[in-house]
Amino acid sequence: MHELAITQAMIELVKEHAEKAGAKKVGRINLVVGELSGFVGECVQFYFDQMSEGTIMKDAELTFKRVPTMGRCRDCSKEFEIKEMNWTCPSCKGNSIQLVGGNELFVESIEVEDYGNKGA
Helix, strand or coil: CHHHHHHHHHHHHHHHHHHHCCCCEEEEEEEEEECCCCCCHHHHHHHHHHHCCCCCCCCCEEEEEEECCEEEECCCCCEEECCCCCCCCCCCCCCCEEEEECCCEEEEEEEEECCCCCCC
16 A cells, blocks of 8 residues: 555655646656565556646656666676576576665656747
8 A cells, every 4th residue: 555655755746846847737757666666556557547636747647667676796796687586696606695676666757848938
């Protein structure tokens, strides 16, 4: 159920930045989501559709860029994608692995329209 809180925070962030930019309408919100974030896109989309009614975000498109789980071997410094939770370095077979990607969850960009400056 943390998607509700994530969606609320995202809407506040987008609203703040869109207002600062003088936007009249938000067309698209681009999100980056790591596979370890526990984020369920369908839930966020559902909450967003409900919570954006009556705002400049109504009918905005949400896009989700998925980031795989990535690790770095502390023994040989090799970076690799962690698949099926196999935390063994494919290069040296070491198991001292540092997580370097996959837990991301942020707004990468906001695409807005500014109707207020036409003809000015």
